[in-house]
Amino acid sequence: MFEANSDKGSLQVRNVSKYFGTFCAVDGIDLEIQRGEFLTLLGPSGSGKTTLLMMIAGFLDITTGDIALDGNSISDVPAEKRNFGMVFQGYALFPHMTVRENVGYALSVRKRPESEIREKVNEMLDLVQLTEFADRKPGQLSGGQQQRVALARALCFEPPVLLLDEPLGALDKKLRVEVQDQLKDIHRRVGTTFIYVTHDQEEALSMSDRIVIMRDGAVEQVGTPYELYEKPINEFAAGFLGKSNFLHRSDGVYALRPEKIDIRPSGTGEGEPRLSGTIQSITYFGSMQRIMFLTTDGEELEVDIDSWRNRDPLAEGQSADLFWDKGAAVKLEE
Amino acid sequence: MNAIRKSLHPGWLLVAPFLLLVIALYLGPILNILWLSVTDPEPGMGNYRKLFVSDSLLRIFWTTIRICLITTVGSVLLGYSIAYAMVHCHQKQKSYMLTLLLVSFWISILVRTFSWLMLLGHRGLVNNALEGMGVISEPIAFMRNELGVLIGMIHYMIPYAVLPLLVNMQSLDMRVMDASRNLGASGQQTFMRVYLPLTLPGIVASSLLIFILSLGFYVTPAVLGGGKVLMIAEYISVQLLVTLKWGTAAMLAGLMLFGVLAMLYIMSRFMKLSAVFGGSA
Ligand SMILES: Nc1ncnc2c1ncn2[C@@H]1O[C@H](COP(=O)(O)OP(=O)(O)OP(=O)(O)O)[C@@H](O)[C@H]1O
Ligand SMILES: [Mg+2]
Numbered sequence: 242m243f244e245a246n247s248d249k250g251s252l253q254v255r256n257v258s259k260y261f262g263t264f265c266a267v268d269g270i271d272l273e274i275q276r277g278e279f280l281t282l283l284g285p286s287g288s289g290k291t292t293l294l295m296m297i298a299g300f301l302d303i304t305t306g307d308i309a310l311d312g313n314s315i316s317d318v319p320a321e322k323r324n325f326g327m328v329f330q331g332y333a334l335f336p337h338m339t340v341r342e343n344v345g346y347a348l349s350v351r352k353r354p355e356s357e358i359r360e361k362v363n364e365m366l367d368l369v370q371l372t373e374f375a376d377r378k379p380g381q382l383s384g385g386q387q388q389r390v391a392l393a394r395a396l397c398f399e400p401p402v403l404l405l406d407e408p409l410g411a412l413d414k415k416l417r418v419e420v421q422d423q424l425k426d427i428h429r430r431v432g433t434t435f436i437y438v439t440h441d442q443e444e445a446l447s448m449s450d451r452i453v454i455m456r457d458g459a460v461e462q463v464g465t466p467y468e469l470y471e472k473p474i475n476e477f478a479a480g481f482l483g484k485s486n487f488l489h490r491s492d493g494v495y496a497l498r499p500e501k502i503d504i505r506p507s508g509t510g511e512g513e514p515r516l517s518g519t520i521q522s523i524t525y526f527g528s529m530q531r532i533m534f535l536t537t538d539g540e541e542l543e544v545d546i547d548s549w550r551n552r553d554p555l556a557e558g559q560s561a562d563l564f565w566d567k568g569a570a571v572k573l574e575e
Numbered sequence: 576m577n578a579i580r581k582s583l584h585p586g587w588l589l590v591a592p593f594l595l596l597v598i599a600l601y602l603g604p605i606l607n608i609l610w611l612s613v614t615d616p617e618p619g620m621g622n623y624r625k626l627f628v629s630d631s632l633l634r635i636f637w638t639t640i641r642i643c644l645i646t647t648v649g650s651v652l653l654g655y656s657i658a659y660a661m662v663h664c665h666q667k668q669k670s671y672m673l674t675l676l677l678v679s680f681w682i683s684i685l686v687r688t689f690s691w692l693m694l695l696g697h698r699g700l701v702n703n704a705l706e707g708m709g710v711i712s713e714p715i716a717f718m719r720n721e722l723g724v725l726i727g728m729i730h731y732m733i734p735y736a737v738l739p740l741l742v743n744m745q746s747l748d749m750r751v752m753d754a755s756r757n758l759g760a761s762g763q764q765t766f767m768r769v770y771l772p773l774t775l776p777g778i779v780a781s782s783l784l785i786f787i788l789s790l791g792f793y794v795t796p797a798v799l800g801g802g803k804v805l806m807i808a809e810y811i812s813v814q815l816l817v818t819l820k821w822g823t824a825a826m827l828a829g830l831m832l833f834g835v836l837a838m839l840y841i842m843s844r845f846m847k848l849s850a851v852f853g854g855s856a
Contacts (some may be wrong), residue, residue, distance in 0.1 A: 300753055321756045333750040337772045347758035350768070398759065 249311055250276040250434040252297070257306035259292050259458075266332045268294045268458040269306070275450075276401075277457050279428050279435045283445040284455030285481070290438045292328075292458075294404050297436065299323045310401065324393030326403040326433070328548050330410060332387050334379040339364070340390050341375040349461065365393040368427060392427065402434045417441075421448055446470065452480050453481035470498075485551035486542045488570060495570040499545040503564040504532060505556065514562030516542070522557055534563065605832070608825045615822035622826035639807040642724060642796070643789040647782050649729040654736025654781060655774075661737070664743040680734040686718025688798045691727050692718055729793040734790060736781040743777025783842060787835050806832065 252274040259267040274280050282290040295301040298307060299320030307316050315323055319430040335343050342349075345362045366372045369389035379387055387406060395403055408424070409417045425448050426464045427433050440446055445452050454469065454477070455462040462469060462478045473479035476487060479496035486502075488495040503510070507517065518536035525548070532544040532555070543564065555561060587594075612622050626632055641642035661672045679687070694700050695717035702714040717723055751773070755765040793808040800806075807827055 298757060300757075317621065319756075320753075321759050321761060325757065326760065327757045328752070329750050329754055331748075333754040335749060335751060335755070335769055337769075346755070346760070346768075350758065350760040350764050352757075394754075394758065 251311050252402060252434065252436075253307075253309040253312065254293075254297070257293070257308060257309045258304050258518055259289070259296060259297060259301065260304045267296070270458075270460055272453065272460070272463070274434060274436065276433045276434055278443060279425075279437065279448060279450045281437045281439060281445045281449035281452045282455060283439060283452050283482070285440060288455040289458035290440075290455060291406055292302075294406055294436065294457075297402075298327050298404055300327055308496070324398065324400050326398070326400035328388075328391045328395050328403070328405040328408045330389040330406045330408070331407075332379075332411075334387060334390055334394070334494075336379055339376050339378055340371060340382070343379065343390055344393045344397050346394060351398070361397060365397045368430070369393045369423075369522050384412050385420055388412065388420060389423070390422070396427075396431060396433065397568065400433065402436065405435065405437045407438055407440070409441075410437075419443070424448065431464070446482070452482070454481060456481075461503050472571055479571075479573065484543065484545075487539070487557070487573075492572075494573045496573055497565065497570040499543040500529075501546045501569040502542070504534070504544050504546060504555065505562050505564065507560045507562055510562050510564055512564070514564055516540070516563040518558055518563075519560045519561070520555055523555065534561070536563075609829050610826035611821055612829050615825065616820075620684075622822045625823065625826070626830075635805050635807055635810050638804065639790065642721065642804070642806060643726070643786050645725055646728045646732060646789045647786045649725065650732035650736040650785050651740075651778060651782050652731050653729065654740055655778070657733065658737045658740035658744055658777075661741060676734050676737055684731060684794050687731060688727050688795050690775060691723070691730070691799060695723070695726065718799055719803060721800070721804050723799035723801070724796045724804045724806075726790060727799040728792060732785045732788065735784055739780040739784065740774065742778040743774050743780070747773055779842065783838070786838070790831055790835065 252272075254270055254272040254274070257267060257270050270293060272280075282293060284290050292301060296303050296567070299315075303316055307314050309315060310323075327432065333344065337344070338453065341362055344365050345358045348361060350360045362375075366375055369392055371386060371389055371532065374382060374386060379390060382390065388411075391408070409420055410421060421444060437445075437448065449466055450467055451463060453463050453467050456477055461481075462474050464472075469478060469482050473482065473485070473496055476485075476494065476496070479485040479487070484499050485497060486497045488497055502518075505514075516536045516538075518534055518540075521533040521535050521541075523533075524531040527548065529545050529547055532546065534542045534544050538544065542563070613620065617621075626636075657672070657676070661676075664672070684795050692699065696702070697714050697716075697718070699718070701717070702711075705711045706714065717726065747770075751769060752765055755769045756762075760768065791808050792806060793812065796804050796806045797809050811824045813828050814820045814827070
């Protein structure tokens, strides 16, 4: 089976910045990436995710700062000597080579013996379940199959670190979920460090060990999906990863997830309601319902409830009370 | 009947009048020439037999092919470098380069040929300058020989080489080259294993174009060869205008035509010609 470079693959990004002319695309980023970790860079378009990834891969020079692999600086090592695997946005497969030649390319340019290449390629094709397509050209494959060829090609020379730039961006929703599972499974089996770029928050939440939320070239927050979802530190992090209501109180701003709120018709709940008001609108989504709620103080809140819990159905225009557990509202930093 | 109607796209009806006109206007004279080659001065294969008995004809034949091959290789090599530079430099410089290329494309072949005489001739600018500086004592014979013909023809053909290559190179996804580097290939390996194979259709297209165009070259060999380098096109014109051996001329023209067709056929065995000429294969 696949042997990962088990002693290699931790990456240190130290105060890295990138300027295009006077424009700052990446602004002093510090990251400590563990060996074997699945780290996701998440952020809106233009937040510098690709730029950071390209600097790690060696395609872009660093303006200031340093990048190190297992403690040794690689800032001056050219891209072809870094030995990082990379899955490009749009895959960038070699159109004139067969799947087999694509996957074996890295070993072939390293002048490894023919038999070794053949064996390794077979193993990789097996891993991504493409054995029967070995002799096709990339143009004769579906998007999902091309994506797996790109993955096999990038993993074939057993890189300590694999960089993926929105690898599922071109796939439709259903296929994405399927390939996400396969990708996660492959990560588990090869144990390579994955650095994964996406702007799809669900993808980030379900796949990552840790997520880096980026905005305007800087890191907003780093943490496990659980930490980021339950304890966002500011409005941007709370709003970008999942939905959030923001409650402005005298001592600061609180973030409150819509699904953590319980809603009851006026006077029917137990205990003291946190807020009271009227239901503005209800949108039905099958398994859940989204309620827009206006408090008596004029605050707008979104409340998500599971459809099965809405037994005595609430109606639009009805007055109701809101409840939530202590600690559900998270105080944000200024 | 049904089968015919199915296989005959109605679009053909629309282009039919034009098509028939073109076929008639092209095919008529060509058939006439072929007819001449077996009937003039007397019916039979006499004209074709000359190929095997006349040493001078054979020599002209090989000179033509040799010059055309060298021209093709030379202009495609230079054209490849120029196209590469144009694709991979900044947008602004690229438009300058394209302008220069098109300017030389538009200048008449006569003007371009005679400027080479001024530059490289016996008493031309270069020889005068070198002699003035004392580098040489005798003028170098650039012109009035095969070298002169090659310089003139390659220079003329370069824009024709650049354009198909440019189109080809511009359509390449440069991330594929990044991917190659990322997988550990050196610049040289990336060029040999990825860039060159992907530009092969462009190379074939411009080679074919140039070879075929060079076969019919007339002015440049006549002026720069100084009468010492006789190529087939000039020989044909001599047969037509001076010695009035129309049968021989027709035979040579027919031979050239079939040569070109045979070449296209052989190429089409190796790759889809529509891909070479920019179609979507
Ligand atoms: N070569 C360049 N020259 C100038 N500016 C650039 C260059 N490359 C990127 N930028 C700018 O840097 C910023 C970050 O770009 P980057 O491609 O890293 O964003 P991204 O987070 O990957 O976005 P997306 O999700 O849309 O891919 C953008 O504002 C972009 O316009
Ligand atoms: Mg990007």
